Amino acid sequence: MAEDLTSRIHEIGRTARAAARVLATASSEKKNAALLAMADQLLIQKEAIIAANALDLEAGQSHGLSGAMLDRLRIDEKRLSSMAEGIRTAASLPDPVGRILKEWKKDNGLLFQKISVPIGVIGIIYESRPNVTSDAAVLCLKSGNVCILRGGSEAIHSNMAIAAALQAGLAQGGLPAAAIQLIPVTDREAIRILCEMDAYLDCIVPRGGKGLIETVVQHARMPVIKHYHGICILYVDKAADQEMAREIILNGKCQRPGVCNTVETLLLHREIVPAFFEKGGKALWEQGVELRCDSTTLALIPSALRAEYSALIKEATEEDFQTEFLDLILAVKTADSLEEAITHIESYGSHHSDAIITRDESAAEQFLQGVDSATVYWNASTRFTDGGEFGFGCEIGISTDKLHARGPMGLEELTSYKYKIRGTGQIRS
């Protein structure tokens, strides 16, 4: 049985590798035509997809999934249309393959070109809603990559139906259906097999919780681009515009608490702690945010406020500063200086997105320079860490790695490069 699974997945890898050779030289026109056909097929096959989705919803209900989770799982006509629209948008974006990244000539007459090329075969392991199946497949195809998708068990029927529609579109567009592959089993063993299949996979992208990421990192023999958690930190400097600080922390914590670019820790310069609580603290409490404060901060909260909002004030534990709450909870700490704030971020943060609010330009520059995170903000919300907000047109996720891709990953980050060198008989002396 295990051997059977291994050989099934290896066969998927083998056909994926063959399809990658075709995709690598496919023209932009051909890829875009296939994308449009894929968008059409999603709508043509809507009944089959919605029926498959019903099976997942039914299973989810009997497994006791929450209403929110069932809602994330649900596919209706509107959501299908929006998936199809996403595909059409991808078709309209510039081709990330074939860009001349650099070009130079040497004295010996050799002409060097550094040109973007597809990565090859990309494994994507995810636990999210079924629309990821379409989004990930589409971005891979647009960038000339073959994808091997492995979604979560809760969406297996939906994922298979979506993949079938996309493959029909590929075939209609004259590209190999094997360019989009979905592992049709949800056995966890499949992840280990994928991770060890470095003969066929050039790269693997895990999107999900700590357990999934750990499993992939432990087993993977090929490069991994992790899409890990975000412990994003906002530092309000002594020279901050307090009103701006209030708006930005409200946006960072409350606008969408369940995502990775939301603020989890607030650092306040000692000089402005009481003033901050008068308006900013109050605004957070009014939104129902629980503040877990270190003892210094607790002592600095004006006593009237401490009495009024006592239900939403707790003493922070060490662990609170290492936690991605994804909820209306915020860890709060007082910093004696900018340096202390930077040191805290370097020690406790996840190097995802961190921000400083200040009117002091030199403090801001020191922060932007000293904080080693994928995205660092001066006087703006960390919520902007997003491929769309960056202007990438789309994103496959937010890389928390430092090699190859860091921060929002769009189409360009889904490419590698090669050097084309043209000569007239040059040899090395």
Added chain:
Amino acid sequence: MAEDLTSRIHEIGRTARAAARVLATASSEKKNAALLAMADQLLIQKEAIIAANALDLEAGQSHGLSGAMLDRLRIDEKRLSSMAEGIRTAASLPDPVGRILKEWKKDNGLLFQKISVPIGVIGIIYESRPNVTSDAAVLCLKSGNVCILRGGSEAIHSNMAIAAALQAGLAQGGLPAAAIQLIPVTDREAIRILCEMDAYLDCIVPRGGKGLIETVVQHARMPVIKHYHGICILYVDKAADQEMAREIILNGKCQRPGVCNTVETLLLHREIVPAFFEKGGKALWEQGVELRCDSTTLALIPSALRAEYSALIKEATEEDFQTEFLDLILAVKTADSLEEAITHIESYGSHHSDAIITRDESAAEQFLQGVDSATVYWNASTRFTDGGEFGFGCEIGISTDKLHARGPMGLEELTSYKYKIRGTGQIRS
């Protein structure tokens, strides 16, 4: 004992991580001053280094190392001067850190900058001559990275003496000596411990044989940039200039057979096989190159030549086309078409450096497009795959990976990037 080794190496990691924070914001002037001090120290400490080297040479002799290997191991004044010269060259190169890679403004007024930053802490595992200790440490320092070096046992005394001199230079230049670290033991277990230390290492670069690379790939929990072998392939098209083909294959095979960008397989278009052997084949045999030919090729070698050079003609096995000979041996195969040649390269090559010799531009473009290798050449020798020949000023090696860095890795490839985003209070709606 094993626990002791683990805690020693973890302590190295911890201090490396702390030093990385200092290096990340060190100015170009400070790094360059430290580099010049390091070059001076290598010469100041020359007696200690040469004495340490004598211990390695003695041990090597008693372990029966060959004369060639002992020569690779030897450090004399001339070699020390050339190492010091290499450091001064690195100091004179532009700083790869702090480059603005991209810059744009969004309608909401947010200003985005994508800026190059150091990777952080880089582990480098190598088996080569002791000068790699200096070369690798210097390139890491120049690019703001801390390195943890783990050289081979045969050079341990030399490596430690070189590292000590470099660290003295660092301290003199006002940078933490912990920015260059050498694992002072050659226990193989040290590699496993390094590979699992993802809390402290951002990346690991193994340079060496298959066994070493396999060990690292299996254990590493952080990104690996492999510097693997090269099975470089030269294809002589039917429209080739035969004289050019002869010069390029002689250069590719004979100029320095022991390096990774040397040609290991020669593909000949069927139409030109006999003509090639009359001059090109003869020139190779005259240089003492053994040709291992597939049966089609064997049958096409003019009989007079076959008789004259019979000692240097063998029938190739399947394995010969998968072998990096690093010697005066060449696998030779006849291809019926350009497509067959490309398919052979994709199946048997190592995606390192491959070349086509032809006068036919459209054949050349098809080759440059269709061969998925780090460097692809038209009418030039694969021997040019080298950081210096590319104009990088230096190189840490040739990456055979597709992510982050592909082909020659210079200073720019030793950097990551981050996004600095400056606003005026923007929040996400």
